[in-house]
Amino acid sequence: MKKYNIAIVGATGLVGQTFLQVLEERKFPIKNLYLMASSRSAGKKINFMGKDIVVEELNESSFDKDIDIALFSAGGDTSKKFSPIAASKGVIVVDNSSAFRMDDEVPLIVPEVNPGAVFNHKGIIANPNCSTIQSVVPLRVLDEKYKIKRIVYSTYQAVSGSGLAGIKDLENGLAGKPVENYPYQIAGNCLPHIDVFLENGNTKEEQKMIDETKKILRADVKVTATCVRVPVLHSHSVSMNIEFEKEFDVEEVKKDLASVKGLIVEDDVKNNIYPMAINSKGKDEVFVGRIRRDQSLDNGLNLWVVADNIRKGAATNTIQIAELLIAEDKGRKLWK
Ligand code: A2P
Numbered sequence: 449m450k451k452y453n454i455a456i457v458g459a460t461g462l463v464g465q466t467f468l469q470v471l472e473e474r475k476f477p478i479k480n481l482y483l484m485a486s487s488r489s490a491g492k493k494i495n496f497m498g499k500d501i502v503v504e505e506l507n508e509s510s511f512d513k514d515i516d517i518a519l520f521s522a523g524g525d526t527s528k529k530f531s532p533i534a535a536s537k538g539v540i541v542v543d544n545s546s547a548f549r550m551d552d553e554v555p556l557i558v559p560e561v562n563p564g565a566v567f568n569h570k571g572i573i574a575n576p577n578c579s580t581i582q583s584v585v586p587l588r589v590l591d592e593k594y595k596i597k598r599i600v601y602s603t604y605q606a607v608s609g610s611g612l613a614g615i616k617d618l619e620n621g622l623a624g625k626p627v628e629n630y631p632y633q634i635a636g637n638c639l640p641h642i643d644v645f646l647e648n649g650n651t652k653e654e655q656k657m658i659d660e661t662k663k664i665l666r667a668d669v670k671v672t673a674t675c676v677r678v679p680v681l682h683s684h685s686v687s688m689n690i691e692f693e694k695e696f697d698v699e700e701v702k703k704d705l706a707s708v709k710g711l712i713v714e715d716d717v718k719n720n721i722y723p724m725a726i727n728s729k730g731k732d733e734v735f736v737g738r739i740r741r742d743q744s745l746d747n748g749l750n751l752w753v754v755a756d757n758i759r760k761g762a763a764t765n766t767i768q769i770a771e772l773l774i775a776e777d778k779g780r781k782l783w784k
Pocket of ligand 1: 459464522610611
């Protein structure tokens with residue numbers, strides 16, 4: 449089997465560390481692995497499959513080496529600066545930041561939903577926002593059968609979505625210490641404030657869910673969102689209210705959802721079975737339950753969707769995108 453040279457940018461971060469775990473678990477065919485982070489981490493050793501790898505400081509010449517794919521998760525500014533440099537040297541970047549997601553020349557990919565779009569890249573492919581990824585996984589099949597008119601998202605997002613700083617703020621808060629990352633205490637609280645506020649009153653996180661859902665699913669779907677940070681360490685939960693153009697049968701919808709690869713239906717309320725953050729931690733699938741008709745609309749449906757935001761919402765989805773690329777490689781150089 450052909451093996452590839454892979455770089456991880458942001459290797460010391462929460463998502464970067466999970467990239468390493470997921471690459472190992474999925475037996476990604478790696479020839480050489482390069483780990484990159486800021487000058488703060490340069491020289492640090494990280495173990496991967498029994499071998500210590502020295503972390504390099506990311507700089508303009510980092511991609512002069514023979515690298516096939518670079519997985520980026522080091523924040524938007526780092527991606528903006530270094531992804532084009534990497535792409536100009538023939539590396540395919542799969543970027544976990546929001547820097548390029550809405551760029552027309554950058555495919556925004558969830559492998560269960562729009563895998564075919566991956567090859568329309570010019571060196572950079574974007575991984576969607578964590579809440580968007582888990583939300584669109586159940587939506588594609590429903591849109592194809594019943595045509596979605598409008599989606600109302602309400603999210604309950606874990607602190608790990610803010611990286612190690614978010615986890616620290618929750619842990620510190622539980623110990624009675626002040627926050628450093630969030631504007632207010634997160635322990636024992638819910639913050640209807642994720643990322644910055646925009647002119648239109650939405651937060652940037654809410655706008656990401658709206659724009660990215662349309663880009664992945666269909667531009668004319670109407671979408672609104674309220675995103676809330678909750679004192680949960682791992683896994684985001686999303687309440688989804690969907691209005692369809694066509695009529696549907698709830699039992700049929702359950703079968704439709706059960707047919708989606710990577711989606712697990714957990715819906716047996718008589719036995720208190722529904723998706724929960726504590727159960728999806730560490731898993732790569734998206735979980736859906738509380739599947740029920742919204743009696744206030746003609747063709748309305750409610751869903752409760754849960755996934756591990758660091759795995760399916762970030763690292764796993766990014767690596768699944770890389771898997772799509774190498775599956776089609778068939779021995780050619782990946783690009784350029
Ligand atoms: P470092 O650990 O050296 O600061 P998280 O979001 O979990 O905090 O992780 C952020 C990741 O992005 C870390 O690996 C961090 O490296 C990396 N990073 C942040 N800023 C830069 C930068 N300017 N150049 C390279 N890597 C960066």
